[in-house]
Every structure is written in C-alpha cells, then in structure tokens.
Amino acid sequence: MAADLPEPASGPAPGDLAAEAGRIGPAAAKVAARLSDRARSVSGDARSVLATTAAMAEDPALVQAAERLVTERGLPAPRAVWEAAGQFIAALRGAGGYLAERVRDVADVRDRIIAELLGVTPPGVPELTAPSVLVARDLAPADTAGLDPTLVLALVTEEGGPTSHTAILARALGIPAVVACAGVLGLDAPGLAVDGNAGTVDISDGTVRAAGRGSRQQWDGVGRLADGHPIKLLANVGSAADAHAAAAAGAEGIGLFRTEFCYLAATDEPTVAAQRAAYAAVLAPFAGKPVVVRTLDAGSDKPLAFLPATDEPNPALGVRGLRVAFQRPDLIDRQLAAVAAAAADTGAEVSVMAPMVATAAEARWFAERARHAGIARIGVMIEVPAAALAATEILAAVDFVSIGTNDLAQYVFAADRQLGAVAALNDPWQPALLRLVAMVAEAAAKAGKPAGVCGEAAADPALAPVLAGLGLTSLSMNPVALPPVGAALAGVDLNACRDRAKAALAATDPETARPQGE
Numbered sequence: 001m002a003a004d005l006p007e008p009a010s011g012p013a014p015g016d017l018a019a020e021a022g023r024i025g026p027a028a029a030k031v032a033a034r035l036s037d038r039a040r041s042v043s044g045d046a047r048s049v050l051a052t053t054a055a056m057a058e059d060p061a062l063v064q065a066a067e068r069l070v071t072e073r074g075l076p077a078p079r080a081v082w083e084a085a086g087q088f089i090a091a092l093r094g095a096g097g098y099l100a101e102r103v104r105d106v107a108d109v110r111d112r113i114i115a116e117l118l119g120v121t122p123p124g125v126p127e128l129t130a131p132s133v134l135v136a137r138d139l140a141p142a143d144t145a146g147l148d149p150t151l152v153l154a155l156v157t158e159e160g161g162p163t164s165h166t167a168i169l170a171r172a173l174g175i176p177a178v179v180a181c182a183g184v185l186g187l188d189a190p191g192l193a194v195d196g197n198a199g200t201v202d203i204s205d206g207t208v209r210a211a212g213r214g215s216r217q218q219w220d221g222v223g224r225l226a227d228g229h230p231i232k233l234l235a236n237v238g239s240a241a242d243a244h245a246a247a248a249a250g251a252e253g254i255g256l257f258r259t260e261f262c263y264l265a266a267t268d269e270p271t272v273a274a275q276r277a278a279y280a281a282v283l284a285p286f287a288g289k290p291v292v293v294r295t296l297d298a299g300s301d302k303p304l305a306f307l308p309a310t311d312e313p314n315p316a317l318g319v320r321g322l323r324v325a326f327q328r329p330d331l332i333d334r335q336l337a338a339v340a341a342a343a344a345d346t347g348a349e350v351s352v353m354a355p356m357v358a359t360a361a362e363a364r365w366f367a368e369r370a371r372h373a374g375i376a377r378i379g380v381m382i383e384v385p386a387a388a389l390a391a392t393e394i395l396a397a398v399d400f401v402s403i404g405t406n407d408l409a410q411y412v413f414a415a416d417r418q419l420g421a422v423a424a425l426n427d428p429w430q431p432a433l434l435r436l437v438a439m440v441a442e443a444a445a446k447a448g449k450p451a452g453v454c455g456e457a458a459a460d461p462a463l464a465p466v467l468a469g470l471g472l473t474s475l476s477m478n479p480v481a482l483p484p485v486g487a488a489l490a491g492v493d494l495n496a497c498r499d500r501a502k503a504a505l506a507a508t509d510p511e512t513a514r515p516q517g518e
C-alpha cells in the first residue's frame with residue numbers, strides 16, 4: 001500500500017487567509033469529480049459507494065468547517081481539512097457501532113482532499129500483477145470498489161467492522177474478506193489461507209488460498225417474495241449523499257432518515273430555513289416515494305453540541321430521543337415545521353417518526369404535535385421493550401411503527417450496544433429479541449397498520465425471510481445491503497418464510513436460530 005499521509009503541520013497559514021481558505025472548495029470539488037468519474041465507469045454497489053464518497057468529498061459542512069478553521073484560527077488549508085474531518089470522525093466514533101464504521105469513509109475523503117492540496121499522490125492500493133491476498137490496516141471503500149476480483153484472491157484488514165462499506169463491498173465483489181483481524185500486519189507468513197465464511201486466516205501451511213467467494217446477488221429493485229408477497233425494501237440515510245446512494249441502489253423509499261446526522265458537528269441549533277434546505281436535499285431524490293423522517297434522536301450515543309450536555313449516570317437510560325422534546329417542545333415544533341416545508345418543496349411522500357417512545361401516551365403526544373404541523377402520516381419507533389409490550393395501544397395512536405432492533409436489543413438484554421464485551425447479547429438472531437419483534441408484528445397485523453424493521457437486523461439477508469415470515473411489511477437498511485436482501489427475499493415464498501420464523505422463534509439461542517452456514 002502507499003504510505004499513510006502524515007498528519008499535516010498546524011501552521012501558521014502561508015500568506016492571505018482568505019486565499020488559503022479559498023483553496024479548499026476547489027480541491028474538494030476536484031476529488032469529488034474524480035470519484036464521480038470512477039463511479040460512472042463501474043456498476044452496482046461499487047457505483048453507489050463511489051458516488052457516496054464523491055458526495056462526501058463535496059459535503060458543504062466539511063468544506064465550510066475547514067474554511068472557518070483557516071480564516072478564524074489561521075491554520076493552513078491541509079491542517080484545517082484534517083481538523084474539520086477530525087470533528088466528524090470524533091462524533092461518528094463516539095456514536096459507536098455501524099456509525100463508527102463510517103469513520104474510514106470520512107478519513108478517506110479527508111486524505112484525498114489533503115493530498116490534492118499538497119499536490120501528492122493519495123494513499124491507495126498498489127498495482128497488482130499476480131493473484132494475491134491483500135493485507136491492509138484498513139481499506140477505503142472507494143479503493144475496495146476498484147479491486148479486481150481476478151487478482152485479489154482475498155482481503156484481510158486489521159481494522160474495520162463487519163458492516164463497514166469495505167466489508168460489504170468485498171462481499172458484493174465476491175472477494176473473501178476477514179476484517180478486524182488484529183495483528184495480521186505483523187505476521188511474517190509465507191502464505192495465508194483466508195476463509196471469508198468462517199472469518200478465519202490460517203498461516204499454518206504456508207500456501208495462499210481463499211474460500212468463501214460468494215457470487216454477486218441480483219435484485220430487480222422490487223421488494224417481494226418468490227410468490228409476489230410484497231415487502232418494501234427501503235434505505236437508512238443520514239445525508240443527501242446517502243440519499244443519492246440509496247436512489248442509485250434502487251431503494252423503494254427511505255425507511256429511516258436519521259436527522260441528527262445532519263447536525264453531529266453543529267454548534268448552534270439550525271434555523272427552520274436551514275433545516276428545511278437540509279431535509280429537502282435528502283428528500284429530493286425520492287419525489288413521489290415514501291420517506292420516513294425521524295425527529296432528532298439526540299443524547300446518549302449521539303450527543304448534539306447545541307443541546308446542553310446533561311450530567312447523567314446512565315445516558316442510554318436518560319433524556320434522549322423524544323424525551324428531549326418533552327423538555328424542549330419548541331425544538332421539535334421547529335423541526336416538524338421544517339420537515340413539512342421540505343416535504344412540500346420536494347413532493348416526497350413524507351411521514352415522521354419519533355425515536356425512543358416508551359408509552360402510548362408519549363406516542364399520542366408526538367402524533368398530536370406532528371398533526372398540528374400538517375404532517376399526515378405519523379409513526380413511532382419501537383426500540384424500548386415497554387413499547388413492544390404496549391404495541392397495540394401505541395398503534396391505536398399512530399399510523400405505523402418501525403422496530404429499531406439496535407436499541408431494542410440493547411435494552412432488552414441490558415447490554416450496551418457500543419461495548420464489544422457484550423456484543424454477543426446484541427445479536428439480532430437472539431430468540432428473545434425475535435419474540436418481541438413477533439409481538440409487534442402481530443399487533444400491527446391486527447390493527448391493519450404497517451410495521452417495519454429499520455435496525456441492523458433488516459440488513460441480514462438470512463434474517464430477512466424470518467422477518468417477512470413474522471409479518472413485517474418493510475425492511476430499511478444501509479443501501480449496499482439492498483441487493484443481497486432483495487435477492488434473498490425473492491428466492492423464498494411466504495410459507496417458507498413462516499416456517500423459518502417459527503424455527504427461529506423456537507430456538508434456544510442465536511447459534512441454533514441462525515441457519516447453518518450463514
């Protein structure tokens with residue numbers, strides 16, 4: 001691999017500060033244009049990942065934050081980009097889980113812009129001349145998208161996680177990959193046998209071998225089972241870049257727009273006009289299609305700087321999600337007004353949804369405010385066990401529910417979702433979690449209202465038929481997961497899904513719930 005870019009020196013900036021700041025926008029635009037060109041030359045997941053990276057490079061929030069660091073603190077442009085990206089990286093890392101896995105994407109964009117400003121070659125993958133196993137500390141998704149599966153037998157990285165863009169892309173390209181393989185860079189082995197299915201790297205026999213080369217799955221863009229039973233396949237997004245990637249990946253709509261992602265680095269509450277513009281940029285690619293906008297889910301793993309920090313012993317159990325709105329109804333009213341205006345601007349079929357609802361009374365409180373803001377379709381997330389147990393009463397107050405399996409698992413198992421030591425409990429195949437999901441799906445079917453899943457469970461192609469069998473009507477996921485999930489659903493009929501659901505519910509643990517070989 002090309003050497004990592006060294007951390008740029010911190011200054012002072014040479015010459016005129018305005019001119020120095022003015023170099024950042026054009027450098028970012030050049031990086032974006034280059035990535036967009038590459039996106040046009042490939043297809044499928046690689047195309048959507050490159051398009052997302054291109055949009056991230058041009059993200060006005062990053063460019064403007066870096067420009068301010070030049071004009072206000074006198075930093076040289078490369079250092080300012082480094083520090084501005086660092087703020088985003090810290091926020092993502094603090095959020096943990098799959099958000100922390102987006103850190104690599106931001107770091108890649110940062111390095112490309114800095115390399116452009118310095119006039120040097122950005123870090124990347126060396127030209128391969130013979131079939132090889134690629135070993136790296138981590139690999140940028142944009143680099144993974146360009147890998148040639150005939151030359152890269154397998155990929156092993158020290159860092160990264162199983163839901164990172166890099167891992168998902170490698171799977172999509174059919175390249176066996178093992179990520180988070182601590183110590184692999186320090187190995188002095190003549191060969192590596194990599195099994196992408198088992199997640200193992202064997203150095204014992206000195207040969208280079210790879211297993212687990214899956215084939216790229218085809219999905220025709222319509223969410224349905226083999227017998228035609230519909231399951232809407234939607235995308236989780238947090239920015240306009242994500243929304244474009246979701247549209248390119250063929251999402252039938254957006255099932256979760258995490259609005260707090262727009263403001264992870266904001267120091268002041270955005271005005272209604274600024275929120276309207278930011279939301280409209282996300283809704284625009286989905287004119288005429290369903291989009292579920294979640295109101296701010298701040299607090300705990302996603303702190304927002306413009307909300308006063310609360311000194312709580314257990315932030316995950318504290319004032320977060322909709323609970324912030326109970327204390328600051330003015331804040332949610334301004335957000336709902338901005339969402340309603342953005343919906344009118346774009347023609348997307350917008351619903352709103354509240355996070356961290358615990359009781360039917362809370363659902364009613366939210367529905368009333370959203371209705372007052374002129375929003376017609378209103379739902380809540382089911383991510384607190386009490387809400388799953390009260391699903392019938394909650395569904396009487398709203399039009400739909402969406403199950404957040406990430407938090408639902410965290411709370412039902414009393415297992416911090418950011419803590420590796422208890423990760424096994426936060427497994428979406430846990431029968432106890434699936435029984436709560438079943439309870440919600442049943443209540444929704446009785447009420448004749450839709451119920452979806454928008455937590456990470458929805459992105460598992462083996463679990464999707466189980467969720468369909470439980471009676472869920474939509475699955476919302478990272479856009480790169482859409483083709484494998486769509487293909488998995490298209491291969492089974494509703495009866496088979498119901499059988500799989502029954503088996504998973506009856507299992508005693510995740511290992512037996514999960515089909516063999518998955």
Ligand SMILES: C=C(OP(=O)(O)O)C(=O)O
Nearest residue numbers: 383404405406407454455
């Ligand atoms: C989708 C969810 O919300 P978030 O991951 O944003 O907390 C969830 O909790 O499953």
Ligand SMILES: [Mg+2]
Nearest residue numbers: 383404406407
């Ligand atoms: Mg949640």
